[in-house]
Amino acid sequence: MAHARVLDASGRELSPCSQAKALRLVSQGKATLLSEEPLTIRLLRAIPLVETPREAPPLQGKRLLLHICCAPCATYTTRRLREQGAQVTGYWYNPNIHPFSEHERRREALVTYAPTIELPMIWEAAYEMPEFLRRVAGRERFRQRCALCYRMRLERTAQVAASEGFELFTTTLLISPYQDQKLICEIGEGLAQDYGVSFYFENLRRGFAEHHRLAREAGLYQQRYCGCIYSEWEAQDRAAATNPRPV
Ligand code: SF4
Structure with a gap:
C-alpha cells in the first residue's frame, strides 16, 4: 500500500498513513496538502508528545x-x-x-x-x-x-x-x-x-x-x-x- 508523509501543525514528522487516508483528511479540512510527490500532508493541529515514564533504577537514592x-x-x-x-x-x-x-x-x-x-x-x-x-x-x-x-x-x-x-x-x-x-x-x-x-x-x-x-x-x-x-x-x-x- 502506498503511504503518505504526515506532519503535525508544528511541522513534527508523525507516522506515515495510507495515501487514501491522507487525501480523506485533506478533503475533510483536517489537513492541508503540502506536496503530491511524495504525497505529504500537514495536520491542522499539533499532536502532543507522549512521554513514556522511565522506570527508576533499582538502587535509586540508596x-x-x-x-x-x-x-x-x-x-x-x-x-x-x-x-x-x-x-x-x-x-x-x-x-x-x-x-x-x-x-x-x-x-x-x-x-x-x-x-x-x-x-x-x-x-x-x-x-x-x-x-x-x-x-x-x-x-x-x-x-x-x-x-x-x-x-x-x-x-x-x-x-x-x-x-x-x-x-x-x-x-x-x-x-x-x-x-x-x-x-x-x-x-x-x-x-x-x-x-x-x-x-x-x-x-x-x-x-x-x-x-x-x-x-x-x-x-x-x-x-x-x-x-x-x-x-x-x-x-x-x-x-x-x-x-x-x-x-
Ligand atoms: S588475598 Fe585473600 S582472597 Fe586473595 S588469595 Fe589471599 S586469602 Fe585469598
Missing part, C-alpha cells in the same frame, strides 16, 4: 558502602553502581595485602583515583596484617584462607555501614573471576543478617574486561597477585613453573 580492594576494581564497579542509582561511598580495609609497601602502593593508587571520579571515601587507618595472619594460621590452603579473608574484610565493612547509616554494602571483589563469588555472597548475606544492613549482590564479572580498559585509561597501578603473602608466593611459583630460570 546509600551504599563499597568495600574496595584496589583502584582498578573500583573503576567499573563504581560506575555500574551509580548507573543503578546508588549513592556510593568507598571503604578501604585490606589487611590481607602483603607486604606493607604493596598495601601502600594500592592504597595510594586509590587515594589518587577516588577524587577523579568524585568518590567519597572512608579509610581504615590501621594495617591489621598481624590479625589477618593469626586468623589464617593453620588454614592457609587456597579457598580456606580466602573464606577467612573475605569474612574479615566484609565484616568490618558491614560494621561501618551499620554505624554510619548506610542501607547497603557490597565489595569490588565481585568483579573478579579469580574470586569465589558464591562464597562472597554467602558471607555477605550472613553479615547482612548480623548487622541489619543489606548486602548488595550483582554479577559484576560482566564488567571485568571493561575494568581493565578503564584502569589502563586512568593509568592505574595494576598488581600481579591477589594480595596475601601466599598468593604472591603462588603467583611467583606459577611463573617459575611456566618460565623456569636458567641455572
Whole structure:
C-alpha cells in the first residue's frame, strides 16, 4: 500500500498513513496538502508528545558502602553502581595485602583515583596484617584462607555501614573471576543478617574486561597477585613453573 508523509501543525514528522487516508483528511479540512510527490500532508493541529515514564533504577537514592580492594576494581564497579542509582561511598580495609609497601602502593593508587571520579571515601587507618595472619594460621590452603579473608574484610565493612547509616554494602571483589563469588555472597548475606544492613549482590564479572580498559585509561597501578603473602608466593611459583630460570 502506498503511504503518505504526515506532519503535525508544528511541522513534527508523525507516522506515515495510507495515501487514501491522507487525501480523506485533506478533503475533510483536517489537513492541508503540502506536496503530491511524495504525497505529504500537514495536520491542522499539533499532536502532543507522549512521554513514556522511565522506570527508576533499582538502587535509586540508596546509600551504599563499597568495600574496595584496589583502584582498578573500583573503576567499573563504581560506575555500574551509580548507573543503578546508588549513592556510593568507598571503604578501604585490606589487611590481607602483603607486604606493607604493596598495601601502600594500592592504597595510594586509590587515594589518587577516588577524587577523579568524585568518590567519597572512608579509610581504615590501621594495617591489621598481624590479625589477618593469626586468623589464617593453620588454614592457609587456597579457598580456606580466602573464606577467612573475605569474612574479615566484609565484616568490618558491614560494621561501618551499620554505624554510619548506610542501607547497603557490597565489595569490588565481585568483579573478579579469580574470586569465589558464591562464597562472597554467602558471607555477605550472613553479615547482612548480623548487622541489619543489606548486602548488595550483582554479577559484576560482566564488567571485568571493561575494568581493565578503564584502569589502563586512568593509568592505574595494576598488581600481579591477589594480595596475601601466599598468593604472591603462588603467583611467583606459577611463573617459575611456566618460565623456569636458567641455572
Ligand atoms: S588469595 Fe586473595 S582472597 Fe585469598 S586469602 Fe589471599 S588475598 Fe585473600
